[in-house]
Amino acid sequence: MSDEDKSINNAADNYIKKHALKVEIALKEITPQLFSEFLIERGASQICLSCGSVDLVVPESTDLVMEGDKFIPYASPDENEIAEFGAENFVNYVTYSKIDADRTLTYSNMQYSVHCMNCGFIIHYKAANAIKWYADKKAVKG
Template structure:
């Protein structure tokens, strides 16, 4: 499993809340935010399960999408403003908070 498959929309939302980031648009203050996701098909006990993960995109398209060259995005449905969050920071936050449970 890819490290990117750890970050679900719920975990990304927990990250944003946990670090005190704004969850509304910083350009127009709208709260109609979209987080791009990708569906990953997984299988458990011979049952297919569809799980959604936050879609990582490359910071620099010349290189592969790896945690140090990836970002997660939030898109405002009102004005289209896109906020970017470095994947390493999100993944590190998740790892630290998951181990604290």
């Protein structure tokens, strides 16, 4: 491989990494409260589509945010950990997953889910729609 080819590959890799970080940050801005608000505004069903139960949950994750937008997955922090790192350094967000596991981290390839605690049915929502909704909401607030 020539030096020029290596340079092009490095530039492409850097672009992909920057885009993936941008997507990851946007995904982690969607809190359970925001996601619930999004679903209500869009008229999504608030009952299980399979069994009719109202016992629905949105899986959540927590990360410790370090300098340079580095996210460290973190189980629910206790009071000592919050005191040590500061509450503002933890981000709580809706757990997301890839639609196609073989594709890269892109807006169109990510999803959020809602789980029925009665029958186990899982409803998936494209994350891009919630992210766009939130971006529009932030733009209106200015």
